Amino acid sequence: MQTHFTDASRVCEKREYLLLQAEMYRLKGDFLLRRSDFNSAEVHACFDRGIEIAQSQGAKSLELSSTTSLAQLLAKQGRRQEAA
Numbered sequence: 529m530q531t532h533f534t535d536a537s538r539v540c541e542k543r544e545y546l547l548l549q550a551e552m553y554r555l556k557g558d559f560l561l562r563r564s565d566f567n568s569a570e571v572h573a574c575f576d577r578g579i580e581i582a583q584s585q586g587a588k589s590l591e592l593s594s595t596t597s598l599a600q601l602l603a604k605q606g607r608r609q610e611a612a
Contacts, residue, residue: 550590553578554597561601571601 557574560566578594581587602611 547585547587547590550578550581550585550587550594553581554590554594557594557601558597561597561604568601568605572598575601 553574557571557578560571560574575594575598579591579598582591582594599611602608
């Protein structure tokens with residue numbers, strides 16, 4: 529999975545598909561979150577990076593998607609107040 533993500537990220541950078549980067553980080557985080565042995569710090573970092581990229585691009589819908597995914601992670605960890 530990591531290799532595929534790295535390859536896709538390089539293609540996006542090379543071809544300047546920068547808008548796709550925020551979504552790629554969100555999708556990676558979502559994928560990792562669905563694994564039974566997920567690393568919450570890694571998942572959180574993916575969502576944070578997706579939010580950061582989306583904010584820098586002014587891509588509100590992508591920012592919302594990453595933020596929603598982050599809220600799901602927090603809720604899964606029992607941190608519902610932070611998720612709200």
